[in-house]
Amino acid sequence: MDLLSLEHFGGCLNETFSARLQGIEAPFVLVQANPLPTRAADAARAPFSLVFRNASPLLFPQQTYRMQHPRLGELDIFLVPVAQDRDGFLYQAVFN
Template identity: 55%
Template sequence: MQFLQLDHFAGHLNETFYVDIDQVRTPFVLVEARPLQYRPMPGLVRAPFSLLFRNESAILFPQRTYTMNIDGMGEFGIFLVPIARDKDGFIYQAVFN
């Protein structure tokens, strides 16, 4: 299992990550990658961060772990939670702490 950090995503802003949902390749665009506030503690393995993805489908996908893929990072699992809807689709968040 790959240990993901903010640096893995920062260079992929506005790029498309793909998820196979019911055998359909579904695009999620990374629209935000930002650090979260935290207090350094002994044993902290990574600084916490948040990712926001936009999916333009009219279908709201449930919160769960999705297998994502993007060139340069390969395939990895990420837990996405739908948090908002805007004129362009649904926004999904992943929080790493």
């Protein structure tokens, strides 16, 4: 796959990405996909941010997760826990 861009994820809002964690399938729903301010004119891609929600009561640590999506296939995405709401924990991935 080419260098990932916001356009890759644009049609995936509210869709589930699955990660395999210690033999357990963990669903992460993409709830936000936003552009970020461009910093360098010679950047390989426009920076963007993704936010995923996981409804598990367990907080997953900051690390790279191998995510599966029906259309995008297998992707390694570095997730950072950033918040908790009534529906679960939110995890952000920043691409710059």
